[in-house]
Amino acid sequence: LPGRSSGRKGSLHELVVMDEGDNLMRSLVSALMSYKMDVSSGAIHLKEISSELAATCPTLFQSEDRVFYDARMTLRSARKASGAERNELIQNALKMLLQVPLVVNIYAVFSELIDLKAYEGAVDLVIQAARMRDPENIALQNETRSEEYQRVREECYTLVVEVLTQLKTSSMTEVALTSSPLSPSKAESESHQAMKTYTKILSHCLSSHDICFHKYLYNQLMSMGAEAQNDLIQQNPAYLEEYLREQAGLPVGPAPIHTTVKKLPALMPKVVNSLEVLGRLYVHRHMFSHAAYLQLLLGERLNVSEDDPSFVSLEKRQQHLLDALRLAKSRSQHQGLQSPDTEGFSNSLLDVLQCKVEIIAFQIRLVDAITSKASKCASDLFQLAGDYNIPTQHIERLTELVNKGVHENISMLIQTEFGNQITPESQESFTVLLTSYAGYAAKTLNLLAAFFSLEDLYNDFARPECMWPLCLEMLHLAQFSDVQMIIDHWDMCLFSAISESVDGQSLSAACTAVRDLGKVFYPNDVSFPMQHLVQRLEEIAAGVWPADQQDVGALTPSEAHDLIPKTLLEVCGASERLRYVYDTLIERHTTTDVLRLQYLRSLAVVLEHAKLEIKSGGRSTAGLLVELCDKYSLRAQSLNGVDVQDLVASFEQVKSFHQF
Numbered sequence: 231l232p233g234r235s236s237g238r239k240g241s242l243h244e245l246v247v248m249d250e251g252d253n254l255m256r257s258l259v260s261a262l263m264s265y266k267m268d269v270s271s272g273a274i275h276l277k278e279i280s281s282e283l284a285a286t287c288p289t290l291f292q293s294e295d296r297v298f299y300d301a302r303m304t305l306r307s308a309r310k311a312s313g314a315e316r317n318e319l320i321q322n323a324l325k326m327l328l329q330v331p332l333v334v335n336i337y338a339v340f341s342e343l344i345d346l347k348a349y350e351g352a353v354d355l356v357i358q359a360a361r362m363r364d365p366e367n368i369a370l371q372n373e374t375r376s377e378e379y380q381r382v383r384e385e386c387y388t389l390v391v392e393v394l395t396q397l398k399t400s401s402m403t404e405v406a407l408t409s410s411p412l413s414p415s416k417a418e419s420e421s422h423q424a425m426k427t428y429t430k431i432l433s434h435c436l437s438s439h440d441i442c443f444h445k446y447l448y449n450q451l452m453s454m455g456a457e458a459q460n461d462l463i464q465q466n467p468a469y470l471e472e473y474l475r476e477q478a479g480l481p482v483g484p485a486p487i488h489t490t491v492k493k494l495p496a497l498m499p500k501v502v503n504s505l506e507v508l509g510r511l512y513v514h515r516h517m518f519s520h521a522a523y524l525q526l527l528l529g530e531r532l533n534v535s536e537d538d539p540s541f542v543s544l545e546k547r548q549q550h551l552l553d554a555l556r557l558a559k560s561r562s563q564h565q566g567l568q569s570p571d572t573e574g575f576s577n578s579l580l581d582v583l584q585c586k587v588e589i590i591a592f593q594i595r596l597v598d599a600i601t602s603k604a605s606k607c608a609s610d611l612f613q614l615a616g617d618y619n620i621p622t623q624h625i626e627r628l629t630e631l632v633n634k635g636v637h638e639n640i641s642m643l644i645q646t647e648f649g650n651q652i653t654p655e656s657q658e659s660f661t662v663l664l665t666s667y668a669g670y671a672a673k674t675l676n677l678l679a680a681f682f683s684l685e686d687l688y689n690d691f692a693r694p695e696c697m698w699p700l701c702l703e704m705l706h707l708a709q710f711s712d713v714q715m716i717i718d719h720w721d722m723c724l725f726s727a728i729s730e731s732v733d734g735q736s737l738s739a740a741c742t743a744v745r746d747l748g749k750v751f752y753p754n755d756v757s758f759p760m761q762h763l764v765q766r767l768e769e770i771a772a773g774v775w776p777a778d779q780q781d782v783g784a785l786t787p788s789e790a791h792d793l794i795p796k797t798l799l800e801v802c803g804a805s806e807r808l809r810y811v812y813d814t815l816i817e818r819h820t821t822t823d824v825l826r827l828q829y830l831r832s833l834a835v836v837l838e839h840a841k842l843e844i845k846s847g848g849r850s851t852a853g854l855l856v857e858l859c860d861k862y863s864l865r866a867q868s869l870n871g872v873d874v875q876d877l878v879a880s881f882e883q884v885k886s887f888h889q890f
Contacts, residue, residue, distance in 0.1 A: 301326035305342050316346075324351040328358055340389045349427065350434045353390055357440050360386035369442050383442050391450045394431060398458060401425035429461075436467040444469045452477075452507065459507050463514050474508040477501065488523045488575060494531035498540055502528065509557075518561040519576040525554035526583060529590070530681050544597065547681055548590045555583040588707055589684050595700060596691050597677045603695075604670035611663050618656055624648060628664060635675070637668045684708055698723035702747055706757040717762050723747075724766055725776060737770050737790055741797040748801035760798070761811050767794045768815075768828045791828075795835040805840040809858075812836065816865065827871050833862055834880040841884055859885045 301323040308319035320343075327339060336359045343352035360383040369379040401424040435447055448470060451458040462470060475482050478501050481490045497505075505524055512521035529550030534540050558580040611625050624647050631643065641661045652660065673691060682690075688704045691697075702719050710716065724740045731739035744763055751758035769775035771790045798808050812833045816826055837859060844851040863881040866874055 302339065302342070305339075305346065308346055320346055320348045320351065324348065324355065327355055336386055337389065344393060349431045352393075353431060353434050353438075356386045356390050357438055357443055360443065361440060364442075367442070380442070384446055387443055387446045390431070390435060391447065394428060394435075394451075395454065397424045397428035397431070398454065398461075401428055402457075432461060433465060436465050441469055445473055448473045452503070460510075463507065463511050466511070466514060470511060471508065474504050474511065477504040478508065486520060487527075488520070488579075491527065494527045496532045496534045496540065497528075502540075513557065513560075518557045519579055522554040522557035522561075522579060522583065525550045525557060526579075526586065529554065529586070533679050536675075536678065544590065544594050544678060548587075548594065551583065551587050551590055555580075555587050558583050585684075585707065589687065590681065592684070592687055592692075592700065592704060592707075593677055593682060596687060596695075596697070597674060599697060599700075600670050600673050600677070600691070600695065604667055604674065607663055607667040607670060611660070611667065614656075614659060614663065618652055620648065620651055629667065632664065632668045632671050635672075637672055640665045640668060696722070696726065698726050699743060699747060702757070703750065706751055706754065711756055713756055713759065716756060717759055720759065720763060721766065724770070728770065728776065737767070737793060740767055740770050741793055745797050745800055748798070752801050758801075760802070760807075761814060764794070764798065764808075764811050765815055765825075767797070768825060768832065772824055772828050774824070791831040792835055795832045795839070799836070799839055805836050805843055809833065809836050809840065823869050823871070827866070827869055827873065827877070830862055830866050830869075830877055831873075831880075834877065834884065837862075837881070837884045856885050 304319050304323040304326070308316050308323065311319055324343075336356065340352050340356060343349075343355065363382045363386070364379045368375050369383050370376070401421055436444070438444065444467065448462065451462050472482050475487075478497075480487060505528060509521040509524040512518070512524070529547045531542065533542050558576065561576050561580075608625075608629055611629070612622060615622060615625050628643065628647055636643065641657070644657055644660050644664060648657070648660070677691065684704055684707060688701060688708075692700045692704060698719055702716070702723060705716060705719065723743055727739040727743040728736040744767065748758055748763075752760075766775060771794060795808065799805065802808060812829050815821060816829050816833075821829075837855065840855055844855065859881040863878050866877045866881070871877075
């Protein structure tokens with residue numbers, strides 16, 4: 231109808247000379263041929279019409295047009311044929327169509343080929359048509375016309391993608407079963423067939439050398455979700471790695487990513503998805519170290535503001551690093567497979583990742599600890615407000631401002647919020663608490679925003695907050711070798727445990743700290759200075775360390791004597807190592823008789839444990855134990871004390887042979 235209207239209104243001159251007139255006449259010829267194809271009595275009749283059109287109006291109906299309509303008529307004949315004849319007709323039609331891709335009505339012919347299940351031919355025709363519309367590959371060049379030619383090509387490519395999308399949807403069994411009016415078994419069969427066809431077409435598409443088509447197809451499949459992305463990875467096409475690196479903003483080329491990229495900026499979700507798919511592609515290719523390095527980059531990337539959807543939480547960073555470590559370890563489990571991973575890079579990466587996983591765990595623990603301190607400050611603020619009959623909404627507003635980063639001039643902030651409701655003395659109390667709260671809030675925000683180095687976590691957070699157990703773990707991870715500094719940290723750790731203990735359970739608290747950290751550090755003599763720790767625990771039990779320590783708490787003397795050696799045996803396992811430590815401490819010339827008695831009481835417990843160890847060790851081992859009991863019994867008798875006889879009796883009890 232638009233054509234008819236245009237024909238009535240235009241002049242003969244416009245019809246002959248103008249492009250619009252030429253297009254209109256070609257459309258009329260096309261409509262005539264389509265009509266004749268529908269009503270003609272056969273191919274011979276159609277050829278007669280084609281010959282007449284070629285002779286009458288050669289500029290509108292050229293030899294290429296004749297080939298095109300011959301091909302379409304052949305496809306019509308193929309519909310009625312079957313078996314080998316049908317396949318032969320389809321192949322003949324395709325040969326003709328591929329000769330004249332520029333005159334092909336790609337939309338109509340593509341549908342016919344799909345209906346005839348000539349999938350590969352349909353794809354080839356689309357790719358050839360797109361290439362002929364951009365013979366100089368301008369779409370792949372960096373110039374002003376590139377986008378225009380990309381659109382021209384994509385108008386062809388979209389036909390293939392639409393078919394793939396429909397097949398993928400149909401191949402999803404659950405959808406097919408719930409939406410199909412057929413029986414479940416029939417629907418499932420159709421679902422399986424759809425998947426088979428989808429895989430066949432996709433495989434043929436990805437065998438093409440048309441890079442522009444590959445990029446368009448990748449882009450569409452990436453947007454279809456995880457299943458379609460997995461399909462791409464399973465096909466492992468040649469240009470996929472280059473495409474994903476380009477989408478992620480990484481350098482494109484043969485150089486491995488770990489040689490060119492050391493850090494990533496803050497990333498949008500689409501970029502993150504491209505990197506994760508690239509990692510899965512590397513896993514498919516058994517390039518485990520490359521995949522691990524990508525996860526490391528994702529775990530250490532820069533962050534955005536916390537209210538941004540792209541914000542990376544510490545837990546997400548931790549998951550990236552754990553995935554990286556798992557992948558790095560996978561390389562050693564696939565030694566027999568060929569892999570481009572280099573030995574040196576893989577081994578060094580594994581060491582780095584094991585360290586990074588521990589560091590991110592430290593950072594999360596720091597956040598939890600500092601958040602707990604902030605909560606305690608907030609609770610104290612509300613308690614103080616209650617003491618002065620100040621409504622809680624004032625404290626809520628103040629903490630909310632601080633949480634948003636308003637940390638300047640806390641005193642003025644409180645004065646503005648409370649006005650004349652509080653006295654100068656109470657204002658000072660509020661200022662102290664809110665200042666502490668602001669400090670904790672600022673540190674928490676910093677810790678949440680980025681991945682810190684071990685050095686920064688120690689110097690800026692753990693050490694200033696006197697988190698001594700965590701400091702010791704950090705020094706252990708860093709393989710710190712300053713023995714005196716380690717000992718000083720242990721003293722602060724034990725002192726902190728005693729100070730924070732309740733109901734006088736100072737020795738129990740100290741032993742718990744030694745046991746928990748000892749299980750991490752032992753047998754590292756630097757991180758776990760056993761001799762010093764045994765001395766400190768015995769001094770705590772004797773009430774001589776710290777200087778103001780008066781008792782060991784609610785434990786009886788017997789329980790106190792058992793607790794220390796049992797704690798250390800739980801750490802080191804072997805009684806001989808612990809016995810040697812006690813033996814050394816007893817012989818020190820600086821040791822007082824009070825502590826020697828303390829050490830000997832603990833030694834009796836250690837030797838009792840040794841007796842259990844050597845039950846099946848034979849008479850010679852038992853004889854050695856008897857000698858030791860006699861030695862320590864004589865040592866005890868040389869000391870002055872009210873419990874000496876009980877101590878000697880303990881050693882005699884250990885010597886009882888019938889218990890061996």
